[in-house]
Structures are given as C-alpha cells and as structure tokens.
Amino acid sequence: MVQIKDFAVEQWMDKYETTAKYNVAETCSASVSIRELQELSEDPASGPLDGLLDRKLTYGEIRGSERLRTTLANLYSVKTPSPLPPDNILITSGAIQANFLLLYTLTGPGDHVICHYPTYQQLYSVPESLGADVSLWKSKEADGWKLDLEELKALIRPNTKLIILNNPQNPTGAIIPQETLDEIVEIARSSSIYVFCDEVYRPPFHSISPMDKEFPSSTLSLGYERAIVTGSMSKAYSLAGIRVGWIASRDRSVIEACASARDYTTISVSQLDDAVASYALAPTTIHSLLKRNIELARNNVAILEKFIESHRWACDWVKPRAGTTAFVRFNKMGKPINDIAFCEMLQERTGVMFVPGSLCFGGGEDFHGYVRIGFACETQVLEEGLAKLKTFLEDDYEEVPAMKKRPA
Template sequence: MAPPPPFAVEQWMDEYETTAKYNIAETCCASISINELVSLSENKQIQPSDLIDLSAVQNYGEIRGSPGLRSNLSRLYSSKVGTPLPPDNILITPGAIAANFLVFYALLKPGDHVICHYPTYQQLYSVPTSLGADVDLWRSEPEDKWLPDFEHLKAMIKENTRMIILNNPQNPTGQVLPRSLLHKIIDLAESKGITILSDEVYRPLFHGITPMDAEFPPSILSLGYANTIATGSLSKAYSLAGVRVGWIASRNRSIIEQCAQARDYTTISVSQIDQQIASFALSPETLHSLLGRNIQLAKANLELLERFVVKHDEYCSWVKPVAGTTAFVKFTRDGKPIDARTLCTTLQEKTSVMFLPGDCFGEEWKGYVRIGYVNRTEVIKEGLEEVRKFMRKEYDDLPLFE
C-alpha cells in the first residue's frame, strides 16, 4: 500500500477553520452540546448525566459495537422495507471516514478495477488508488444538474470491476442519485457481481425532495441486492461530529465479517461513552426532533444562500442543492473563472469568512467554491453579509483563471 496523496479538503479545513469567525465551509449541521441534545428528546425526564453510566468499567466493551446502538441503526435501515436489517449486519467505527477506509482495506486488492461517482470526497478514490486499485471516475457535470450518465457507467465496466462507489447525497454539490438511476445501477452491478459502496453520510438530510417524490432516493440497502454497503456517521446530519461514531452496514453478512477481521488491525473498538451518546441520539424519542431541527435549519439557511446567489447572479452560478449541507458555487468575472484559492484566502483574511476552494475536489473545478450552509443561522446570515460587502469592494481585484 502506497501512501495516498495529501487530502486537499482536510488540509484546507485544518489550516483555516479554527481562525474563521464565519465558517461557511463547515459540512456538519450546526453542532450541538449534550445539553442541547437532551433538550431535543421527547423524554423530558432524562438529564444529561443520565446518558453516561459513570459506574461502568471503561473496558473495550462490545467489540463490534454496543447492542443498543446497533439496534437503533437496524431500525433506521429496516424502515419501510420488507426484510429488516439484523443488528449483526452493522459494524460500528470511529466515524464514517474510518468506515470507508475499512471497506476499501478489507475488500480491495491490487489490480481490482473501481468506479467512483465524481466529484466527491477525495478519500473515496484516493484510498482505493493507494491500495493498488485501478480507479475510473464516473463524472457528473453541472450542465446535467450533477446527474451522471448511466450509459457512461455501463461503458466503464470491465471484467475486473470489483466495486462501484457512490456518494448519495453528494458532497460537494448537494445533489442526489434518484431512485430510478439507483435501480439501474443495482441491476447492472448485480448482473456482474459487483459490490456497491454508498457513502450516505449526508443521509437523511433531505430538504429539497420528500419521500412522496417518485424519485426520492432510498438507502442503497433498501433495493434488494445483497452486495451493497452503506456507511454513515453522526457528524453531518446529526450534529455530533465530536462523538466519533460511524458505521458500516450491509445486507451481506460475509462483507461485514471481512470488514470485522480487517478492523482488528485498526480499531479494536469504539469508545463506550461515545456509543452511549450515539445510541441516545438515534433513539426514537430523540432522532426525529434532532433531524427535524436540522432539516428546518438547512431550509432556512439555504434561502439565505439562494438570495445571495440571485443577487450576485452576474458572478455566481449553481445547481441548487436538494440534500445534505453543501453547495458548489461557481464564481466568474467577464466570463472567466475566478482564482478560487485567492478568493478564499483573501476573503478569510479580510472578512474572516471561510469558503473552501473547489479545486480541492479536482483541478477541473477551478472557479468553484464549496459552501457549507447548515451552520447556525446567525453565522450564515452575518457571514454572507460580509461576503456581500467584499463583492462590492474587493471582487474586481481578484485574479482570473485564463
């Protein structure tokens, strides 16, 4: 295994996010305290101190994850499907980033061919490449509303194609792969015996599409094909990034067993305290209020961002997000893309507003910035006001990409 290249998004976040007053690059729904989490629960008798058993010995605990947490996740994946997902088909990890890595480490080998939905989180293609896999990118474009072409996917399949990697909802665009396309992907993969990994870390934060819509995208685990894997975490849709809990779920028990064997070399177990908080957050008496809070926050803040884009439509263009927490906005002047890195560094230096340059997702996305719009509303509102003033006074001095 060769070391993967520097992780552009995480390197940028690490350098700039602690000094920004208005972090509009944050991809988590506005993070909450344990006190706030408890206040959202329908169980008004519980206290924050009740979430953690202070008398419990802090050993490794259940190696694969606590029964309560896995049961709550099983309930989420079993909703509205004919065959419930057993709790034993779920493996708890320290965040979704560890879950994805573990899937790749357990299932891929040098010479395997992998197809990855793109643009997306760099880990999803850089780690397979570092493991010796041959990775092709299944590209989506703004002209097609970030909907990739299924015929292109069919043409990319090879005899040694081992895995198709999806990101649904998609980071950085906030778009979704619709139900009809997911069914086509499933049929194709099943006919070839190809495993599908769907990074669903932004699920179920849908704010521009509802379950009543015919194209509402279900979890990959709900479509009847055993060789599917979903990964997720508490970070994005559930506002608890500091609670380092993620998971791998699959209809195929043997996939979970392979991941569990590889996990012995990387994780052993996940903090019992983190899992206790996670189990409470995903319990029926808390989950709906927490998710409802975040969907309403996303809707309100997206309206603010849309007003900004419309007001500056001479310079800004986008495909409005329908899910998740991120928007991919292109900045231009005189028909040419702005140097987005200079835009982001100058903006933070002069206004303390943080954006993330789009070329962190690939060199072809020059001029784009990723905006995270589900921070607290006052952060978004005040930050966008600072950007508005910057656009009026400083924007014309920014360099262009030729």
C-alpha cells in the first residue's frame, strides 16, 4: 500500500483558516467575485457565463474546452521558438491535481528525482510515496535563496528522471533567474532528464522588471522538448474557487499519459469553471486582472517590508521578488523561536494567522523560527493583521519559547 506523509501545510490551513480573523497565511491574490471580474473586463457587457444558461451540463470537453486550451497555448507561445499546440495542454482541477497527475505518471520505484527546496510539500512527498528516491536541492537563504548549479550536477545520477522546480518559489518568493534556468535546461538536456516547473505563482513579478536580465521566462519557452509546467487560476488570477489548473508540455506523450491517468479521478473540469477561466484569461480581461494583482502585491510587500525593518529586533527576511508569499524568520536573542508555538499563540490571542515553517516546509528538521506570510490579501487585512502582530510582539513575545540548541 502506498504510504504518503501528512500534507502539513494544507492540514494547518484547514485547521485554522476558518477561525482566523486576519488570514495572512492565504497564498492567493485577494479573490474576486464574478461581478468584479466582469467589471475588470474591457468588454463588461459580456459575462463569464454568457451562453451557458441554456447549455446542457454534460461533462463537456473532457480535456478542457478548445477556447481555454487555445488561450493558454497562445500565452505560452509568446517569445518562443515555435507555437505551443492547444492539444499540448490538459485542463485539471487546480494545479494541485495537475502536479499529482504529473508526478503519478512520471515517477515510481527505481527513479531518482531532484526537487528544488524549500517548496510545496506535494512536490517531494508525492514522488517519495510512489517509491522514487528524492534528493532535495536546497536553495541558500544567505545567498538570496539562490540555487547552486554545481550542487545540481553533483546530485544527478544515472537514474535521475526528473528535476522539479518552483518558480516563483513558495514559500520564499524568490525567483530562479533566467541565466540559471537556461543552465538547468542544458544540464537536463545532456542527460535527457525531464524538467518540471510548478509556475502557479507566475506572473505576479512585483519586485523585478521584465526588462531586468534576471527576469525569468516560463520554463516552457526555453525550447526544451522535455520541459513541463503547471499553472492555475488560484494564485495569480484570484480565482481559487473555480478549481482550474493545467499541465502544459512540449512533449505530447506526457499530456497523453496524464490524461489517461486522470480518467481514474475527475474525468473533466466543470463547464462553468472552464468558462470563467476562459473569460479571465481572454485578452479583454487578463491585463486588467494582472495589473490589479501586481499592484496589490507591490503595495502590500512594501507595507510588510516597512514592518520588518522597524522590528529587526524580532524578525528578518530576504525580501521576495515575485509571487504572494514571504518567508520571515523570528528570533529571540539570536535563537530561533518555536514557530509552531508562536503561530498558535498569535492566532489564539490576536486572530492573526501565519504558517509555521518548520512544520509545513521542513518536516521539523529545517526552518525553525520561520513563518510563511501571504501578503497579497486585501490591504486592510494585512494592515490590521500587522497592527495586531505589533501589539503581540510588544506585550506577549517574551512568552514565546525559543528553540534549544541541539547537542553537538
């Protein structure tokens, strides 16, 4: 029987988010309603559900509507050597299903997988549960959460099948810069290794310009036939509630294998959800929606930065460059705090919700003292939450236990 570890971050969210007064743990850009989405459109006379009121609610187009897959294919075909065919995209129930299907399809006993770390637990726990041997390729906080390419080369084995990336990265908000991406692909190409990049936090690049030489393109645009990406409507597009994600690859056989595996799960995505996603990603809507979310992230990360700078006695960070999350380290007299106790006390006493790093991103072995903060919530929620955190740090922080040093 397959044994899989508890999904710590999702269990934490499930346990606490319904009772949080200030949810500063949520990783989605502040959600929008159908009405708000329509108001963002350059054609507000049209609606996301136009034409659906009289449509029979069958399974619909099993792999996702032609409209949605074509829209996504066009987005992935910008600045690429050749256009991506719509048939090279599979629509799924969120990126979480996309990731699972891909890992289920590609990895198993006898395979070796290299996974960018820290990252979303699914990306390494699922291949482990399927019998693959997983090596963590650890980014370095002291170097701005950068990856060492020499370490990647040293990790590769004869049976390495897959390199897993997360760009922009959850929880740190770091990016893998363009030059590094290019080199990863060349390393993978030399050994015919698949490169899979979870790009759900793309494209809210709030702290780096598209003109910057480090600005990363989608991994799918690098001209590598074994490149695979996943994405969703949740983080960048404020529509987590419609549960729409996708897998896209230059390798059509990967899409076919994932589609075959999905026959055993959800079969298809709701026609209603597909229609809303198609409307949001259409040229008449996507630019306004992304502008809203990038401006929100840029404004809110500045608010968070100001808070951290004024509380350096308690917390520190590497400022995120993209996405919606920050990984903030709290300490007392140079020692990391017990981040689990901190998050529990903070929510119980103030209603402010964070995610403890050692539990949800390190399995208790790494990242003591770190918390993940989701800063792309409504600005008022962030401001009020930080005000409560300020009071907690002034009045109750001394009660938070510090981690004891491990014996040498």
